[in-house]
Amino acid sequence: MEKLIRFSTSDLSKITNHRSGEVKFGEKMIVIPKEQDVVSFLKKCTQQFVLFGIPEDIGVRANYGRPGTASAWENAIKSIANIQHNRFCRGSEIVVLGQLNVSQEMNEVQGLDFHNIQDRKKMSELVVKIDKEVSHLIATIVKAGKTPIVIGGGHNNAYGNIKGTALANGKPINAINFDAHSDFRILEGRHSGNGFSYAYEEGFLKNYFIFGLHECYTSKSVLKELKEIENRVRFNTYDEINIRREKIFEQELIIAHDFIKNDCYGIEIDLDAIPNIACSAMTLSGFSVEELRRFIYFFGKHPNATYIHICEGAPTLDHDKNNHLIGKLIGYLITDFIKAKIEVEN
Template sequence: MENLTLFSSFELGKITSHRSGEVKFGEKMLTAPKGVNITNFLTECKAKFVLLGIPEDIGIRANFGRVGAASAWDSAIKCIANIQHNRFCKGSQLLILGCLNVSEDLKKAENLDFQKIEDRKLLSQLVEKIDKEVAHILFTIVKAGKIPIIIGGGHNNAYGNIKGTALAKGRPINAVNLDAHSDFRILEGRHSGNGFSYAFDEGFLKKYFIFGLHESYTSKNVLLRLKDLEDRVRFNTYDEIAIRKVKNFEQELNQALTFVKNDSFGIEIDLDSLPNIASSAMTLSGYSVEQARQFVNHFGQHANAAYLHICEGAPGLSDDKNPQLIGKLIGYLITDFIKAKANYAAL
């Protein structure tokens, strides 16, 4: 894990706003000491959850999307550090491992043009390199008996999350994805739109449920493929739940959970499914922040929930003067997940 940049206690102290009479997450979260053997430390660490950042948008570039997701990690970690540590959620449950160092890869990607075939190949190769690193880190975290919480980055990192978790578990896993898009596009070289299809094709993904697909932004070819694979890949659409109301949100949560719950499964949250959230594919119509939080809580309570991945948020693309709101949103989703797992343990 030579490309993993550990997050230090000194860095954590710098971003934590101390106030008399209050205890913040940043005062209680754990960090890995410099020079420590990471594998051993993860195994012995008392924290149940491990926070990993993947500050890249190369997969988004390779998918012809708007860049900016590389900044979500910095925004999120500052907000997470200043969450209140109290009886509802404790910062000591969380280890900030650090982030993947992709600075050199980002520099290479800056000068590549998606419209050029050769450049597109180079972008895909950079994504493949990140895939290997993400899968290795996820494998190490899960093998140590911990639950990863990953902040992206593009949705291309779902592939590494799934592969690493499956290898650690010794069998394919399932995934449920709150997303406006299927990210199940053809195997045309790695990018943010085909992480799940690659994981499925290579045998790491067993069952896949897409929650809240936007009908107007899903191609006919994808829909035909999903129909052919309906024993293992299912979906509902935002339109049939929220617009036509022929399906019920809560009932669909239960249907999706029933589909994935018999094996370990990852929880994937693409922030472009939420309206007015700065992201690579921003939308004006979609599920509310409250519904996204309910989604995380619902699936997080199950024993087989193996990881949480929040991706595609892009604070730099925000038009308002409060880019930290993306980080605050990510903080809400993370604490919802931690609380959900705690509630499961208390049952």
């Protein structure tokens, strides 16, 4: 836990806009006191959800993407702290753990050029270092019987989420990925485009479903690979559902869920699947925010939903006047997940 920067009561107070007659999440979410051991506290506390951030964009850089995802955590936690605490959703259900300290890795990546083979190799090595920290932290949270809510960072962190959950459970897990891309690219060194293929190859990922793949942005080689392992990895495409209308969104939710529901599964959300969201790979065509929220609620409403990871948002790539909106969106997605999980538990 030495790479964890814990959130404090003071940190929460600074980002919460207190207003008379209102109660905000920032006034009700709890943090782990400095003098207490993280593992012991998580095992004893009554809160189910553990929130933390991974403020990095190294995996994105290594995948030829635009940096900026490192800014999502700070942006999101400010918005989350100012959600209204009420009977629909309670901030008191959440432990704000803090963020992974990736400052050294972020400093090392500055000045590296992904067009340079040696620099790209160095980026991949830095991603591997972060992988280890993410998987350790996720395993710790899951072993304590809690539900991780992870804010990235790049989608490279899916690997650590999957590995950590698998290690905590002692067996491979399943995953559902709401994404325009498969992130099942070749094992060419770690980056944001191959978190799932590495997890699959190393035996941490069992069944994997990609929801809403964009047909024009998936390579022939990836499609061929997916066809060869369709007993374990399946997908539908955005074009099938919302353009040609060959498939129905609600029915596809059920089909995808049937493929993963019999084991613990992670919910992976890549914000580049939503139009006009500032990301490393921003799109102009895709599912709506409302469809994404319904997706999260649907998959969160099952006891085998083990974690949620929201990634690839890049507030620093947005217009200055609107760069708070990604954090606000993440707040909606997190509360949808919490409401779904609490409903199934009750």
